[in-house]
Amino acid sequence: MFDIRENLKKLPDSPGVYMHKDRLGQVIYVGKAVSLRSRVRQYFQKSYQSTSPKVRALAANIAEFEYITCSSEMEALILECNLIKKYMPKYNVLLRDDKTYPYIMVTTGETYPRVVKTRRIRKDGNRYFGPYSDAGAVNEIVDLFNSTYTLKRCPAQKFPKGHRPCLNYFIGQCRGMCCPEEHAVNREEYMKNIDEIIQFLSGKDKPLLRRLTDRMQAASKTMNYEEAARWRDAIRAVKALSETQRVTMITDKDMDVVLAVKDEERSFVVLFPVRDGKLSGRETFQIQTDAEDTRRDMVAEFIKQYYSQWAVVPPEILIEEELPEHALLEEFLSREGRRVHLTVPKRGDKRALLNLTRRDVAEMTKTLAVRAETKRERQDAVRREMDSVLEAAGNPRQNRNEPIRVESYDISNTNGVDSVGAMVVFSGIDKIRRDYRRFKVRTVEGPDDYGSLQEVLYRRYKRAVDGDPGFIRLPDIIMMDGGLGQVHAAQTVLNAMKLDIPVVGMAKDDHHRTRALVFGDGDEMDLRQHPVLFRYAGTIQEEVHRFAIDYHHQLHGKNSMHSALDDIPGVGPKRRNELLYHFKTIDAIRGATEEELRRVPSVTEQVARNIYEYFH
Secondary structure, X not given: OOOHHHHHHOOOOOOEEEEEEOOOOOEEEEEEEOOHHHHHHHOOOHHHHXXXXXXXXXXXXXXXXXXXXXXXXXXXXXXXXXXXXXXXXXXXXXEOOXXXXXXXXXXXXXXXXXXXXXXXXXOOXXXXXXXXXXXXXXXXXXXXXXXXXXXXXOOOOOOOOOOOOOHHHHXXXXXXXXXXXXXXXXHHHHHHHHHHHHHHHOOOOHHHXXXXXXXXXXXXXXXXXXXXXXXXXXXXXXXXXXXXXXXXXXXXXXXXXXXXXXXXXXXXEEEEEEEOOEEOOOEEEEEEOXXXXXXXXXXXXXXXXXXXXXXXXOOEEEOOOOOOXXXXXXXXXXXXXXXXXXXXXXXXXXXXXXXXXXXXHHHHHHHHHHHHHHHHHHHHHHHHHHHHHHHHOOOOOOOOOOOOEEEEXXXXXXXXXXXXXXXXXXXXXXXXXXXXXXXXXXXXXXXXXXXXXXXXXXXXHHHHHOOOOOOOOOOOEEEEEOOHHHHHHHHHHHHHOOOOOOEEEEEEOOOOOEEEEEOOOOOEEXXXXXXXXXXXXXXXXXXXXXXXXXXXXXXXXXXXXXXXHHXXXXXXXXXXXXXXXXXXXXXXXHHOOHHHHOOOOOOOHHHXXXXXXXXX
16 A cells, blocks of 8 residues: 555655556646655645645545656746646646647658648658647548649559559549659649648648639639639638738747637637738647646647647737746746747837737637527437426436437348448537447348347447447437337347437428427327427438448448449459559440450450340
8 A cells, every 4th residue: 555654755856757646546637846855745744734625635635646756947847838738637728629629731751742631740850730630621622632732642653554543543633743754743732832831730821822823813814714713722722721911010030929718617728820921721739638727727728738739939928928847948948949928018009919819719619609599508408308308208307407308210222232320429419529430231032131239239338338438328319310119129129239329210291391309109299389399300311321421431431333344254463453544444444345445554364254244
């Protein structure tokens, strides 16, 4: 057993990092100290515990502690950042969901760099931009660059002689860098494109817009209107992504503005990047705090956690007030060799910029408050209506203050082929996408939706009964996409597994709109009398149908490609690729004569006959 009193005596009087753990051995707090001996002992002194409720709660849960000595306070700060990121301790101020924020990576270490979305930064010589809180915007800009500049997309760096390009080349989305013998690519021109992309990601959109405009006009002059339209669409997309760049300062320096927002309901930090003297966006990051954590604490912890993982730090960061350990944080930010200043501007352009961003944040907070109130009202309305459904089903909830957890299932197939099941999860009106699951139907043959549904439900709840962490949480209610038949199919599985979970069906009318909820005894709840439930059930039904259809199309598309070529005797991966390279499409192969098929170098007379007979 860990003896706290004895281990306190052994603490060194040197800089380091300490980790407090609870009775289960989980790290609940990480801190740094100039003197480990003095700092750690404080937590066990009543005079220090009385300073705040947070310290009292933390001290009450400390069962043991560990420490790591460091050579300097700076080394301790860096280690503290890394350990907080690793353990996400309960009592630290945390940048929430830090790992989920995407970056844009330009693989500058490659001969032909790629532009890709990533969620992890490595010290690999590549350029990283972000993190961005809007993953949709990241996908949009990455797609824009790849399609506009026809960039290399595959990660491979070496290709065997005679390698054939992939589908992206045939549809004009790649220049064919994998086949230099046949498709010479001007690397100097390619790198100019990459430089334009890097400038744009750094907040400098003028060079990119100028180049895109020149290309659009050049294409228009040669009456290549299709290409001109492509450049025009690219210009619109770039301007749309840059529309937040609305303030120009006298200086052309790069800097960040970091502000914290904290009220009774939310805590977040807002980052405004300024590039070339222009406000170039706004990123919002949720922060996990306690009631007594101040905005200064939030900004200080955000700076440590955000910039510890982001290699490019601007030379200046504007903040509203001096931070704890201000000088140490500046030294921490300057550790790559370039001086970084944490500035609290009092007057001039920088103060005006700070005031502007604070007003922007105030407006954003008002909007968020209105949205939150609207969502709260919708959540309450859905909870009340769904509790009435549970009562009608004979399974009222004990805790009616929590959002109701709903699972919904659907089956999708094409005439019984490639049958799949989909499960979506809602907590009240919120989609819980991390809990979505999809199933490939294994034991049922042909178009048997009831049998497929029972297989999917059995596999899902068997894993729950077996204690699988990914399936262990059970819903308050199951809402089936279908009527009484689907409800009875589900109840049969649940009864066999001795699970008491209510099931209702979502029946549609002749116009494919959800018209009623169907209970196991055949009773129906007419949703025309319940507009809140009508919208809610419709949303769930559309979502589970979409999820099932998407998976079916994905699986069916793969299998269709397989059956079209790979099942033909004598056609392996190499011949398949050569056939696609020569004919471009499956339809063209299907329509080719035996003589035309034999023109492909690797296709023999017998293979040509096999292909022709397969399609005819």
